[in-house]
Amino acid sequence: MTTSTTNNKPRALIIGGSLSGLFTATTLRTIGWEVAIFERSPNELDSRGGGVVLQGDVLSAFHFAGVQSMGALGVKSGDRIYLDRDDRVVQRSYMPQSQTSWNMLYSTMRQHLPAEIFHPGERFVRFEQHGDRITAHFASGRVETGDLLVGADGPRSAVREQVIPGLAPNYAGYVAWRGLVPEKELPASAADVLAGTFAFQQGPGHLLLEYLVPGEDQSIQEGHRRWNWVWYLKVPHGEEFSALMTDRLGGRHAFSLPPGSLKDEDVANLMRKSTALLAPTFQTLIEATKEPFVQAILDLQVPRMVFGRAILLGDAAFVPRPHTAGSTAKAAANALALAKALQPLGADVDEALSDWQASQWREGIGMTEWGMRMGDRIMGFERSNVVLNAV
Numbered sequence: 001m002t003t004s005t006t007n008n009k010p011r012a013l014i015i016g017g018s019l020s021g022l023f024t025a026t027t028l029r030t031i032g033w034e035v036a037i038f039e040r041s042p043n044e045l046d047s048r049g050g051g052v053v054l055q056g057d058v059l060s061a062f063h064f065a066g067v068q069s070m071g072a073l074g075v076k077s078g079d080r081i082y083l084d085r086d087d088r089v090v091q092r093s094y095m096p097q098s099q100t101s102w103n104m105l106y107s108t109m110r111q112h113l114p115a116e117i118f119h120p121g122e123r124f125v126r127f128e129q130h131g132d133r134i135t136a137h138f139a140s141g142r143v144e145t146g147d148l149l150v151g152a153d154g155p156r157s158a159v160r161e162q163v164i165p166g167l168a169p170n171y172a173g174y175v176a177w178r179g180l181v182p183e184k185e186l187p188a189s190a191a192d193v194l195a196g197t198f199a200f201q202q203g204p205g206h207l208l209l210e211y212l213v214p215g216e217d218q219s220i221q222e223g224h225r226r227w228n229w230v231w232y233l234k235v236p237h238g239e240e241f242s243a244l245m246t247d248r249l250g251g252r253h254a255f256s257l258p259p260g261s262l263k264d265e266d267v268a269n270l271m272r273k274s275t276a277l278l279a280p281t282f283q284t285l286i287e288a289t290k291e292p293f294v295q296a297i298l299d300l301q302v303p304r305m306v307f308g309r310a311i312l313l314g315d316a317a318f319v320p321r322p323h324t325a326g327s328t329a330k331a332a333a334n335a336l337a338l339a340k341a342l343q344p345l346g347a348d349v350d351e352a353l354s355d356w357q358a359s360q361w362r363e364g365i366g367m368t369e370w371g372m373r374m375g376d377r378i379m380g381f382e383r384s385n386v387v388l389n390a391v
């Protein structure tokens with residue numbers, strides 16, 4: 001089946017229906033483009049993901065595209081506190097911010113977009129460009145044409161693999177253990193210490209952080225939210241990393257294991273480490289977590305983001321360390337800048353893409369470099385040797 005636009009609007013084929021794909025769809029529609037999103041997964045994605053620090057770029061993209069949420073998008077925190085191993089607050093400073101969740105942002109954009117632009121269960125395989133037109137081929141046999149192909153297909157992007165074969169994310173030598181605990185399920189001894197704060201424990205070669213995020217039903221009402229935690233721990237490259245990335249059924253995962261899939265021995269190991277290294281408040285938090293999950297920390301930088309009428313954005317282009325709290329913001333900023341560059345309809349698309357790349361590539365390099373420096377310092381690593389290729 002071959003389809004292309006049925007009207008005079010330019011058409012974007014967006015590969016990947018996660019946050020980058022949705023930011024791109026909402027902002028491009030606003031400037032009059034027709035958009036179609038092709039997502040490999042046949043199911044809704046909204047049950048995945050944990051907490052996300054709510055940054056101004058996300059709000060700017062929402063504002064530009066007229067995306068409205070049912071209520072507040074995030075949970076506010078006031079003080080940042082650092083606990084030591086004995087649960088003493090060793091540092092406290094007032095740094096107000098808001099925290100949201102991956103599924104809050106996803107569902108809010110999903111509801112804003114018309115259902116007919118979504119094409120789940122469509123795995124992109126390759127594209128070709130003829131003049132200004134681009135044709136995308138999918139594993140199902142589907143063929144689509146458009147004026148722009150947007151690779152919003154994440155760290156293991158198939159679009160990137162075609163344009164920069166062999167460029168893959170590097171494992172940074174540590175993982176983020178993560179968990180979410182319904183607000184009421186955390187014993188009062190811990191809840192009283194953590195309430196209203198953004199809390200940390202920095203130990204030798206590890207860092208834990210915790211903050212409240214909206215509930216699974218997106219409620220930000222007290223009692224209905226979730227405690228979200230992330231604990232960075234070293235796992236050496238090689239056998240140990242490979243064993244951790246193997247799930248309870250023996251399946252090997254590239255970089256992350258979703259809730260419920262970890263082996264019992266790995267969860268037991270997490271609990272042992274928690275008892276050995278963490279403040280009692282954080283031990284209680286981790287013990288209260290029913291299904292912890294784990295993500296490898298990755299580094300990725302592309303030498304270019306524009307390849308004719310195919311572009312890379314979000315995590316397909318740059319994967320910053322999570323300490324920047326900026327990946328989602330970067331996805332939003334990439335999408336918003338793209339829409340602004342392509343305005344008004346009829347503008348020279350190639351020129352717009354070139355301008356867009358010049359600004360967004362620099363931002364991506366800046367954020368990933370800063371994240372690597374920060375992450376390596378937190379974990380006590382020597383500076384990573386990253387080879388960069390200028391645009």
Ligand SMILES: Cc1cc2nc3c(=O)[nH]c(=O)nc-3n(C[C@H](O)[C@H](O)[C@H](O)COP(=O)(O)OP(=O)(O)OC[C@H]3O[C@@H](n4cnc5c(N)ncnc54)[C@H](O)[C@@H]3O)c2cc1C
Pocket residue numbers: 015016017018019020021038039040041045051052053102122123124125152153154155156157158159176178230295296297313314315316322325326327328329330331
């Ligand atoms: C520990 C940790 C903590 C984090 N904390 C934060 C935080 O505090 N703040 C923040 O901003 N960000 C955070 N992030 C990152 C954030 O989750 C992502 O950066 C953000 O969701 C943008 O991702 P994306 O849409 O570009 O890619 P992804 O979310 O990876 O989505 C890519 C999509 O493309 C689909 N896809 C892949 N291949 C194909 C194909 N061939 N055909 C069709 N579809 C395909 C996938 O199924 C997927 O849905 C964190 C990440 C980690 C690991």
